[in-house]
Amino acid sequence: MSLPFTIFFFLFVSSSHSALLTPITKDHSTRQYTVTFYLKTPPQPTNLLLHLGSSFTWLDCTQKYTSSTYHSLPCNSSLCESLDPHACSNCFNPPAPGCANNSCALFPENPVTQQSILAESLVDSLALPTTDGRNPGQLSHVPEFVFSCSNTSLLQGLAKGVTGLAGLGRSNLSLPAQVSTDFSLPCVFALCLSGSASSPGVGFFNTNGPYYFSPEIDLSKSLIYTPLIVNPAGSTIITYLHPSDEYFIGVTSVKVNGKAVQLNATLLTVDQNGIGGTKISTVTPYTVLETSMYKAFTEAFVSESAGLNLTVTDAVKPFTVCYSAADVLSTRVGPAVPTVDLVMQSDDVFWRIFGWNSMIRIARSDADVWCLGFVDGGANPRTSIVIGGHQLEDNLLQFDLGLNRLGFTSSILPHNTACANFNFTTINFLK
Numbered sequence: 001m002s003l004p005f006t007i008f009f010f011l012f013v014s015s016s017h018s019a020l021l022t023p024i025t026k027d028h029s030t031r032q033y034t035v036t037f038y039l040k041t042p043p044q045p046t047n048l049l050l051h052l053g054s055s056f057t058w059l060d061c062t063q064k065y066t067s068s069t070y071h072s073l074p075c076n077s078s079l080c081e082s083l084d085p086h087a088c089s090n091c092f093n094p095p096a097p098g099c100a101n102n103s104c105a106l107f108p109e110n111p112v113t114q115q116s117i118l119a120e121s122l123v124d125s126l127a128l129p130t131t132d133g134r135n136p137g138q139l140s141h142v143p144e145f146v147f148s149c150s151n152t153s154l155l156q157g158l159a160k161g162v163t164g165l166a167g168l169g170r171s172n173l174s175l176p177a178q179v180s181t182d183f184s185l186p187c188v189f190a191l192c193l194s195g196s197a198s199s200p201g202v203g204f205f206n207t208n209g210p211y212y213f214s215p216e217i218d219l220s221k222s223l224i225y226t227p228l229i230v231n232p233a234g235s236t237i238i239t240y241l242h243p244s245d246e247y248f249i250g251v252t253s254v255k256v257n258g259k260a261v262q263l264n265a266t267l268l269t270v271d272q273n274g275i276g277g278t279k280i281s282t283v284t285p286y287t288v289l290e291t292s293m294y295k296a297f298t299e300a301f302v303s304e305s306a307g308l309n310l311t312v313t314d315a316v317k318p319f320t321v322c323y324s325a326a327d328v329l330s331t332r333v334g335p336a337v338p339t340v341d342l343v344m345q346s347d348d349v350f351w352r353i354f355g356w357n358s359m360i361r362i363a364r365s366d367a368d369v370w371c372l373g374f375v376d377g378g379a380n381p382r383t384s385i386v387i388g389g390h391q392l393e394d395n396l397l398q399f400d401l402g403l404n405r406l407g408f409t410s411s412i413l414p415h416n417t418a419c420a421n422f423n424f425t426t427i428n429f430l431k
């Protein structure tokens, strides 16, 4: 073995801030994205719903929890006391994971059903593959990973095989924060969601790059940045007194084919009660717009599409603007339709949405159409624009909590790659 290789290996395993990754799989029946971690000792693969808006991870501990390393988090520990909100819990059943005395309890929530319960927390070993940005490597362990030990009742509405939720929200207890083992390195993670049924996308933790996708494209070089905005009020009864754990960005206008859509500017900003603004959500399948915005946006889209000789046809719910698939040309970035730009802090900082991300193909016996994949969120939604999963696929997003900014690439298809192009062949860095 050559000397440089040995030195590399030594630095790599001793590094306190190695980069980690997880595959991200889309469940097509629920349109949910799931990540796979290794939990417990010995490590067992565990599928969890990916959620950007939850401050901690929770897991159903009632289904045969076997591990040699778990312990409860005492209520009088300084960590528990720093968690807000929390409760102190006793349990009068036989001791088990999620059943201890003087235990720190949290309020896990299911974002699909909005159901929430009180559940004891638990500490156990978590492992994720390390990465050099190109391939996965050996597992790296976080021995004292804190999560909430929920039960089966909270799994309703979640994809088959999913036993909990991975919380990637803005908090010291989130998954990205807990795997940022070097606390001097600010918490940075990145997501690249794939819509492919056969090839997963990927999430990177504890690294600001490189992020390589075949053929040798480092997407960390293609990021454009916009500030992350803190919403002063959480969205649930339990969290409304605290800043929200969700990620908001400052969309200042929406353009269709480069022309600004007339929108009520008040709705684009977050007020002191947490109403309004734009957030990113991996548990919302299609981007949701407040009614007046939805109306103005779809009218602008229809009018610009007319210039491409596209005439609307019968709509397929929940969408309202659809075109016969036979009339729509296809391009490298999906169906040829007007571009949609989410403009941020200045005119030259915009997130461009091409047909691949704006349109949904619906092919069935009575219709073969491309529909505009945005939905009407009603007249008084808490958040005016919720950017959903379909619009996030084949885009790379980097959340940097140290610099408090979002890096985004817009569609990566023009770079001749896709989120499904990460190379999951495991290599052994220790060789």
Ligand SMILES: *[C@@H]1O[C@H](CO)[C@@H](O)[C@H](O)[C@H]1NC(C)=O
Pocket: 074, 076, 077, 078
């Ligand atoms: C928590 O309480 C237990 C039992 O009362 C005590 O032994 C322990 O020292 C306390 N820990 C802290 C950090 O206060």
Ligand SMILES: *[C@@H]1O[C@H](CO)[C@@H](O)[C@H](O)[C@H]1NC(C)=O
Pocket: 090, 091, 092, 093, 094, 095, 096, 099, 100, 101
């Ligand atoms: C908690 O304490 C009570 C009262 O001392 C005891 O009956 C119970 O078994 C304990 N529960 C557990 C899970 O140890």
Ligand SMILES: *[C@@H]1O[C@H](CO)[C@@H](O)[C@H](O)[C@H]1NC(C)=O
Pocket: 062, 117, 118, 119, 151, 152, 153
């Ligand atoms: C789950 O926990 C909730 C809240 O603690 C409780 O009401 C419910 O009975 C539990 N369900 C099951 C299946 O254990």
Ligand SMILES: *[C@@H]1O[C@H](CO)[C@@H](O)[C@H](O)[C@H]1NC(C)=O
Pocket: 170, 171, 172
């Ligand atoms: C995280 O912890 C640091 C240091 O204890 C604290 O200053 C900060 O407010 C915490 N952040 C959150 C979101 O709880």
Ligand SMILES: *[C@@H]1O[C@H](CO)[C@@H](O)[C@H](O)[C@H]1NC(C)=O
Pocket: 264, 265, 266, 267
């Ligand atoms: C804009 O939205 C705000 C908040 O919903 C509302 O109070 C105001 O009347 C709206 N302005 C216009 C011109 O519709």
Ligand SMILES: *[C@@H]1O[C@H](CO)[C@@H](O)[C@H](O)[C@H]1NC(C)=O
Pocket: 307, 308, 309
């Ligand atoms: C639209 O159709 C008209 C009439 O068939 C044709 O002259 C025009 O070139 C078409 N425009 C585009 C953008 O395809």
Ligand SMILES: *[C@@H]1O[C@H](CO)[C@@H](O)[C@H](O)[C@H]1NC(C)=O
Pocket: 135, 214, 423, 424, 425, 427
């Ligand atoms: C994937 O990575 C492995 C290990 O580095 C390499 O041998 C293989 O050629 C790569 N596959 C592709 C398609 O790039």
